Amino acid sequence: MIFGPVRSRRLGNSLGINLLPTNHKNCSFNCIYCECGWTMDDDGSKHILPTRMEIFEALETKLIQLQAKSNFPDSITFAGNGEPTIHPEFAGIVDDTILLRGKYFPDAEITVLSNSSMIDKPSVFGALMKIDNNILKLDAGTDETFRLINNPRSKTLTLERIVGNLRKFRQSLIIQTLFIRGEVNGQRVDNTTETEVNAWLGHINYIRPRYVMIYPVDRETPAPGLEVVPKEELYEIAEKLKKIRVRSSVY
Numbered sequence: 731m732i733f734g735p736v737r738s739r740r741l742g743n744s745l746g747i748n749l750l751p752t753n754h755k756n757c758s759f760n761c762i763y764c765e766c767g768w769t770m771d772d773d774g775s776k777h778i779l780p781t782r783m784e785i786f787e788a789l790e791t792k793l794i795q796l797q798a799k800s801n802f803p804d805s806i807t808f809a810g811n812g813e814p815t816i817h818p819e820f821a822g823i824v825d826d827t828i829l830l831r832g833k834y835f836p837d838a839e840i841t842v843l844s845n846s847s848m849i850d851k852p853s854v855f856g857a858l859m860k861i862d863n864n865i866l867k868l869d870a871g872t873d874e875t876f877r878l879i880n881n882p883r884s885k886t887l888t889l890e891r892i893v894g895n896l897r898k899f900r901q902s903l904i905i906q907t908l909f910i911r912g913e914v915n916g917q918r919v920d921n922t923t924e925t926e927v928n929a930w931l932g933h934i935n936y937i938r939p940r941y942v943m944i945y946p947v948d949r950e951t952p953a954p955g956l957e958v959v960p961k962e963e964l965y966e967i968a969e970k971l972k973k974i975r976v977r978s979s980v981y
Contacts, residue, residue, distance in 0.1 A: 731747065731748055731749075731752070731780050731784065731785055731789075732745070732746065732747060732748075732785075732788045732789055732791075732792045733745075733746040733748060733810075734746045734803075735796070735801065735803050738805070738807075739981050740865075740981060741804060741805040741807055741839075741841055741863075742804030742805060743801075743802065743803050743804045744803065744804065744805045744806075744807045744841070745792065745793075745796070745803040745805070745806050745807065745838075746807050746808075746809050746810065747785065747789065747806065747807065747808050747809070747814075747823075747827070748809065748810025748811060748814075749779060749780065749785065749808065749810065749814045749817040749820065750779060750811045750812045750813075750814070750816075750817070751778060751779065751811060752810075752811065754770075754811065755767060755768075755769055755770070755811045755812045756769070756779075756811060756812040756813070756816065757769045757811075757812035757813045757816075757845070757883075758812075758813050758816055758845065758847040758848065758882065758883050758884065758887075759813065759845050759847060759880045759881060759882055759883065760880075760881040760882075761845075761869075761879060761880050761881060762878070762879055762881065762910075762914050762919065762951065762952065762953035762956065763879070763908060763910055763947045763951045763952075763953070763956060764951070764952060765950070765951075766811050766812065767952045768952045769812070769883065779817055779818075781819070782819040782822050782823050782826065785823050785826070786826045786830070789806075789826070789827065789830055790830055790834075793830055793833075793834040793835065794834065796834075796835075797834050797835070802837070802838070803835055803838045804839065805838060805839045805840070805841045805862075805863070806827060806831055806835075806838050806840050806841070807840075807841040807842075807843065808824075808840075808841065808842040808843065808844075809843045813844065813845050813847060813848065814842060814843070814844060815842070815844050815847075815848040815849070815851075815854045815858075820853070820854060820857060821853040821854065821856060821857040824840070824842075824858075824860060824861060825857075825860075827840055828840065828860060828861070839861075839862035839863055840861040840862050840863070841861070841862065841865060842858060842861060842863070842864055842865065843865050843906075844858075844864070844866050844867065845866075845867045845880065846866045846867050846868065846892050846895070846896060847882060847884070847887060847892070849866065849892075849895045849896070849898075849899075850891065850895045855895075855898065858899070858902075859899070859902060863904055864899060864902055864903050864904060865904045865905075865943065866896060866899075866903060866904070866905060866906065867880070867905075867906055867907070867908075868892070868893070868896065868905050868906075868907055868930070868933060868934075868937075869908055869921060870889060870921050870926065870929075870930065871921065871925070871926040871927065871928065871929025871930035871931075871932070871933065872889070872925070872926060872929050873888055873889040873890065875919070875920075875921050875926055876889040876892075878914065878917065878919045879910065879919060879921060893933045893936065893937065896933075896937045896939070897936060897937045897938075899937075899939070900937075900938055900939075900940075901938070901939075901940045902940070903937065903939040903940055904939060904940055904941045904942070904943060905934065905937070905939045905941070905942045905943065906942075906943040906945070907930070907942065907943070907944055907945075908945055908946070908947060909921055909922050909944065909945075909946060909959045909963070909964060909967070910922075910946070910947050910956055910957070910958075910959060911956070911957050911959065912953075912955045912956035912957045913955045914953045914955065914956070919956075922959055922963060922967075927967060927970070931970055931971070931974065934971065934974070934976055935974045935976070938976070939976065940977075941976075941977050941978065941979075942971055942976055942977070942978040942979075943978070943979060943981060944964050944967060944968055944978055944979065944980045944981065945964070945980065945981040946958050946960075946961070946964060947959075961980060964980045965980055968980055
């Protein structure tokens with residue numbers, strides 16, 4: 731449930747909260763690059779989630795321990811084995827985390843790493859608007875590439891719908907985008923083409939986020955045959971963001 735703190739390139743000293751089973755990935759996407767591997771179908775027996783009270787008690791215990799060691803987290807981060815916002819008690823857990831942060835480490839920020847699939851749910855949107863860092867995924871410019879890379883488990887979830895929901899956050903939003911290319915199941919996948927990048931830039935310009943995080947794959951991927959996009963190309967994309975007056979960093 732609670733892990734770390736670990737050193738994060740983006741978030742500093744980051745204390746993790748995993749709202750999902752520790753031994754099983756549970757996600758609304760099945761991304762070809764996910765470090766947690768594939769999202770597997772099963773009979774549901776492994777989908778037992780920690781309760782709100784269990785998370786509260788585990789987090790408070792950990793924060794007390796860190797306080798005694800003067801180990802100050804820069805961020806309390808919702809991450810883990812899949813998509814945190816699919817937890818049915820997500821909104822209440824965010825409220826609890828804000829309460830505990832204020833009690834033990836008021837200078838720490840609260841961060842959620844999310845794939846953007848649940849943000850049209852009012853309780854999820856409302857909870858995310860209360861925190862410091864909404865780091866939400868947007869990996870494609872076109873719906874076809876979105877389906878190839880992120881492979882949403884819901885067939886009704888479209889890129890257009892995600893972009894429309896992301897726009898509602900405006901300056902409360904940080905976009906994270908992983909650029910990748912290669913071949914999966916005999917099909918070419920590439921979100922670095924001129925067509926894809928221009929479409930993605932159009933979405934970013936429409937959304938107007940606070941910040942954009944750009945990064946390549948840097949861990950083993952479940953799908954073989956994927957390439958690491960050179961940093962030089964990512965810096966070129968960052969320069970295009972600068973032209974539409976959107977701040978970004980390459981990681």
